[in-house]
Amino acid sequence: MTDRIVIIGNGMAGTRLASELSARGGDRKVTAFGTEPHRAYNRIMLSTLLAGAIGEPDVQLAEAAGHGIDLHTGVCVTAIDREDRAVRTDRGDRVHYDHLVLATGSRAVVPPLTGLTGGELPARVVPFRTLDDCRRILAVADRARRVLVLGGGLLGLEAARGLAGRGLEVTVVHPVPYLMERQLDPTAAAVLARTLADLGVTTQLAVPATAVLADSHGVRLELADGRSFDADLLVLACGVRPDTALATAANLAVGRGVLVDDQLRTSDRRISAIGDCAQHGDTLTGLVAPAWAQARVLAQVLSGADPSARYRPRPAVTRLKTAGIDLAAMGDPGDGPGEELTFTDPASGTYARLRINHERLTAAILVGDNPSVGTVIQLFDRGQPVPSDRRSLLLGRALGTGPAEPATTPALMPAAATVCHCNNVDKGTLVESWRRGARTVDEVVAATRAGTGCGSCRDAVAGITDWLSTVESVEVER
């Protein structure tokens, strides 16, 4: 068994691994280092924090620290000595490992624009990745009126929407002709842009930025088409890049991320990598679900609970999570074999496009109010066969199984339908009692005993009596 495990990174993946290991007990020694000075927090809730409804304590995560985990926050690992199986920290400590885990995540990309190339970013230019970034954005936003967001991907739009919700004037600048081009098609993106506009977010598409000018009073973004925008704050949301610096320096095999196999091992079998910094096959995941799945597999392997556990990637689902926008995207929306289902209602900002091949969902884009979204995501995630009634994929509960409408008339009830179960009285019997002269609810009840049990059918008996009194001469049975 592995005795000393060292984890580099106290982000979403590292924290998860620590608690998975701690939950499995055993007497191994686990040491974790995190550059960020904070206790573990949920990074994806930073968008919500930015939107202002919650406070910092609300984004904290449960920590395994103290439960067999030795956690050092605010400590950065500066080097890996594979020979000696030890890591060095910026405090000058040297810590030995039997197994080392890289969970260093990724860093926000700072685009190479004029004005951003000199190391330190200007105070009014902030990326959006960490709690500290969030604090900086909020500190400026407090006294700001106008905000620019560079990048119309998932993160940029979440930031834009959150800041607009605080009453700021927000403009998103995106170099591609449509938003979230990696997940959406142009129609979906257009629907999304309209929804954003209604929420106070303006979009400038198909135009790259060229330069940033910032001083203590404001920031100006210059665009390739000659225009420029002034604002109090510029948020950079230009994508992320896996943090592979330590791995590269230690001569591990690195592609775009640290290369790992199905057991999350790097080219050194005593070192693993999980989360945003890892590259499994061709894939950089960049999402929490796979990071946690990897943490779980690695914990099984390292704890010996299941030494042959393997990471099996599942197809990613993108979900934009922000007030007033409901967006889900999965699979490759491009053309492919199979059927395609679409639904568009521009007036309500609703769009759905689903691709089905061999009875399985291969891709879907859902924007706006799509009641089937939960079902679609599950079917895609689990690879289960789609319903034969395809309409339910678009309309969800609205169709078939939805809440039934109250009947407009008892005329449509079959005579054999039981009205009172306590006394087993069917509609035919009620009608019969009417024919024999019962004319009020009480008389019908007296004649049939319907409703004399628990009484919950009284309404129905009354309704049928009412109806009988209006259709007296009509043949009422069918």
Add this chain to the structure above:
Amino acid sequence: MTLREADGEVAVLPRWFPTNQGGLCQKGWTAAELLDHPDRLTTALLRDPASGELRPASWDAALDRIVTGIRTVQANHGRDAVAVFGGGGLTNEKAYALGKFARVVLRTRHIDYNGRFCMSSAAAAGMRAFGVDRGLPFPLADLGTADTLLLVGANPAETMPPLVRWLTEQRRRGGRLIVVDPRVTATARQADLHLQPLPGTDLAVANALLHIALAEGFVDHSYVAGRTTGFDEVRRAVAEWWPARAEALSGVSVADLETTARALGGARRAIILTARGAEQHAKGVDTVTGYVNLALALGLPGRPGSGYGCLTGQGNGQGGREHGQKADQLPGYRRIDNLADREHVAAIWGVPAEEIPGPGVPAYRLLDSLGTPDGPKALLVFGSNPVVSAPRAARIEGRLRDLDLLVVVDFLRSETAALADVVLPTAQWAEEDGTMTNLEGRVLRRRALRTPPPGVRTDLELLAALATALEQGPGRPAGRDRGPALSPEPAVVFEELRAASAGGLADYAGISWERIDAQEGVFWPCPELDRPDTPRLFADRFSTPDGRARFHAVQHRPAAEQVCATYPLHFTTGRVLAQYQSGTQTRRVPALRRAAPAAFIELHPDVADRLGVADGEPVRVRSRRGELIAPARLSSAIRPDTVFAPFHWGGIARANTVTNDAVDPISGMPEFKICAVRVEKVAAT
């Protein structure tokens, strides 16, 4: 109106149907026909050693056989080798007498009851959060005035018709009803919003709702600070449950989760209720706790018109668990492992406290140990039919067969009675006086409407007779001078119960039959006759030592058994006391179906299509533990990844042959609500 239209046809909403002899809690209001049913037992039955058949016998012969059997077993294997299995349908008096009989006459630690299969998860969750377990800490009528009512895994429209009145009232006043259920039940059809999660994911839904409540500012922070403990850990635990994550797991959309959280958080009065659907899981206690956490975070418990509650089953689900037929309890919801509690009860019983045995084991473990080398060799069953109602029933049936002595007290020849060595005919509710306690903690009278038929004795009479017989005659255990007083009179037993419960959590000391009559039921705790009872709990404090409610951080975990290639579908069970009659069915299956519902397996049409099964054709549901065969009932009301069967039937249609016997680590509740199965077409013969 309760008329509903579905698929162009109209039917009256299904309602309660009183047929539940095989189920969990026996019905109080057993239908009139049952009283004079031709199958009604009016004589004791003894198994004839030669033929192996159950034959009519005299009471004396039957009691003799029981006494000899018990003495032999106890002489050879010790006192704990005799066990007692009770029922949630027994009156308070009977539940009390049964507990006392086990502890004082048999002096065995092994007593538990079928309510374990019903209530135990909610009871344990309530205990650990509020320090007390009363189904509803407020009167049922409060449901009628709730602005938002969240029902989790509850289908009262089919299982508790009296409650539907309050739901109707609630909606008439413009309140919102939200139902969480994997199936589109009769109750779900009435809801303003129906969340249809994958079975076994209710806890993830609860955590996501709290996540949203936090993110949108609905948490009542001053309540949390002033009246609770442990919130920080819960806050961090639910930070992991952002809605999109719960959505992928449960299939409930983010939008629906948000609507629900807002409806609860924005309501002036909101009530959250859980029932079997959330509770009958190996994580039942944690699931209920998830919803309790949500209620506490929103500041609901103790606020007038708001709160958390659990819908108990029928019969005496609440009272049946308060007076000592639970393995770890003494009357008044006292703990059997607490010294002061033991001493109090011992004084009432007139025995030394150290003579009261310690805690036994929960129902399933008890049943699963029967006839094994270390387990009981004799069992007395009252008001329960475990052959049908226990999980993994085929195995339990085998355990019962391994017993040296099985005694079943029933009024019909149930599936369990059919295995017995001795069957004793007992009275039905309409033939006995007594009290029951409903889910509101309200103690109600049951009045005898007629006398039992000749040859039939009440449970109290036969317990008294059995106690006397065991304490007398040759071979009587040495070292005891006087027999314990076990009265056959319910009024006398109730007086004793009052004294035994005095000072306990469920304090009945101030409740008399006269008072119950005068005020239409009395809410416990009620320590004094001339002081008010307690319709609403928690107004000022919770029943915990420090008066604060306790949060417990809980996390979703997968069901004990996961679907796989061999067993690709989820299987869930439940109660259907109603027959949903669409015109089509009525035409195809004539009058037959009107009388009583029959066993069925509910399948999504797509699943049936793949199997090539038509509506009404027999199908087989197979799990690792066994199989069940019943006609398919096609319905788009069920998820295509799930099949459902009601658990009321025995024999080949017994759903519990298939269910999983994994149990909750805290409550011992078996995982009735989810296991992995495959469904097959039954080849025509």
